[in-house]
Amino acid sequence: xxxxxxxxxxxxxxxxxxxxxxxxxxxxxxxxxxxxxxxxxxxxxxxxxxxxxxxxxxxxxxxxxxxxxxxxxxxxxxxxxxxxxxxxxxxxxxxxxxxxxxxxxxxxxxxxxxxxxxxxxxxxxxxxxxxxxxxxxxxxxxxxxxxxxxxxxxxxxxxxxxxxxxxxxxxxxxxxxxxxxxxxxxxxxxxxxxxxxxxxxxxxxxxxxxxxxxxxxxxxxxxxxxxxxxxxxxxxxxxxxxxxxxxxxxxxxxxxxxxxxxxxxxxxxxxxxxxxxxxxxxxxxxxxxxxxxxxxxxxxxxxxxxxxxxxxxxxxxxxxxxxxxxxxxxxxxxxxxxxxxxxxxxxxxxxxxxxxxxxxxxxxxxxxxxxxxxxxxxxxxxxxxxxxxxxxxxxxxxxxxxxxxxxxxxxxxxxxxxxxxxxxxxxxxxxxxxxxxxxxxxxxxxxxxxxxxxxxxx
Numbered sequence: 425x426x427x428x429x430x431x432x433x434x435x436x437x438x439x440x441x442x443x444x445x446x447x448x449x450x451x452x453x454x455x456x457x458x459x460x461x462x463x464x465x466x467x468x469x470x471x472x473x474x475x476x477x478x479x480x481x482x483x484x485x486x487x488x489x490x491x492x493x494x495x496x497x498x499x500x501x502x503x504x505x506x507x508x509x510x511x512x513x514x515x516x517x518x519x520x521x522x523x524x525x526x527x528x529x530x531x532x533x534x535x536x537x538x539x540x541x542x543x544x545x546x547x548x549x550x551x552x553x554x555x556x557x558x559x560x561x562x563x564x565x566x567x568x569x570x571x572x573x574x575x576x577x578x579x580x581x582x583x584x585x586x587x588x589x590x591x592x593x594x595x596x597x598x599x600x601x602x603x604x605x606x607x608x609x610x611x612x613x614x615x616x617x618x619x620x621x622x623x624x625x626x627x628x629x630x631x632x633x634x635x636x637x638x639x640x641x642x643x644x645x646x647x648x649x650x651x652x653x654x655x656x657x658x659x660x661x662x663x664x665x666x667x668x669x670x671x672x673x674x675x676x677x678x679x680x681x682x683x684x685x686x687x688x689x690x691x692x693x694x695x696x697x698x699x700x701x702x703x704x705x706x707x708x709x710x711x712x713x714x715x716x717x718x719x720x721x722x723x724x725x726x727x728x729x730x731x732x733x734x735x736x737x738x739x740x741x742x743x744x745x746x747x748x749x750x751x752x753x754x755x756x757x758x759x760x761x762x763x764x765x766x767x768x769x770x771x772x773x774x775x776x777x778x779x780x781x782x783x784x785x786x787x788x789x790x791x792x793x794x795x796x797x798x799x800x801x802x803x804x805x806x807x808x809x810x811x812x813x814x815x816x817x818x819x820x821x822x823x824x825x826x827x828x829x830x831x832x833x834x835x836x837x838x839x840x841x842x843x844x845x846x847x848x849x850x851x852x853x854x855x856x857x858x859x860x861x862x863x864x865x866x867x868x869x870x871x872x873x874x875x876x877x878x879x880x881x882x
Contacts, residue, residue, distance in 0.1 A: 430610055434602035441598050449587045456583055460576045461551070465540055468553035471507050471569045479511070479557065481564070487511075487520050508545065510568040511557075519565065530568040542573070549573045612641045616648065628656040673715075676707040683707075731773045731859065738777065738811055738880070739764045742800050745781045749789055756794045763801040770809050770880045776856040783849040784813045784876050791817035791874070811878040820868040828866065829854040 427435065478488055488511070509522040510530045518529055530552055531543040541552050552570035556563055612635050619632045631652060632645045683700050692700070739762070746753070746760055753760065788798045796816040803810050820828060829850050857864040861881045868874035
């Protein structure tokens, strides 16, 4: 069974802490052991220095001076942490020993380089120092000094047992603490999860309560709230778009139905049939154009993967669009001034650039009065091409400028029924600019005109 997030946090914390505690325990045990043996070895060296001064040479033999003093209790009873002393000649033969050794001997070793060794005496552990005896530059023998190490080993064994037994207890305590801390740490995440579970398509207004401290969870909750806000706006736009699209599609269909119903009520003259059929054809054309633009809007969602970026001249695209609209320009006697003093090539998708310019210039012609002027200016700004389309049309109200790029939105549609359109053109322009990383801005004054600005990427 997979561990929960809280248990994984606790487990990882315990594993990391266990390694640190184990390392700390090993260091403590090593330091104590080293100090214990350092004290033992220091005591042995002191005893060796003391007894070296008590030696005397009897011919070729070595003996202890004042041996009568060794009859003291500390040299006779092993139970009072005695010091064992022994003398061996250069070949290792026993020459003299302290009375507390009785019939036993200390371990003698030759030429192995060791001075301090661990050995046993009468079945008890001892620590032994072997010090060479030198007279007039010549080795005469060895002084062996030993002390029992049972108490020291008992201390080390007790310490090791305590550390080993406390280790799992410490780990259990750490695991419980880690689980408690992990539970407190992820409590805000549980709250966030519970809130997001309650949010559905019909309940997008609810938001996650922000934690009191500006930490990572506060950032996470803020990001999720921002995401929910964007999702809510997208859903609202989708609902509005569906309602508007249904209305726009229903209007030409209603006109077609009404026209056909009128035709079948009674016989008509050929002229009346022709007029009704022409009206139906216009409505079908309007419906076809609306469907094409709706399909184009839908295709934009996946268009970014298939962009055909290449070097192109925006000036040439402007002239191509103006040529297609020459009939409308002549009909309304609109003059177009193209200012191309600093125009240069850009890298973009030719189809989308043509689509953007076509919609902007079409709107400029559509909303401009007869005899006015439309200006297209191409300039360079910090290595980037800026294209502006300025008309002398009816303008846009300030409160409506934020909505003109919404699908099927038409500014003052009821006051300008004579101006055709579906309200999808500027929405298509905005989506195409987003795909091409073109910065799109608008400035307008009611009754004086509108300027759309395209700033192409470097």
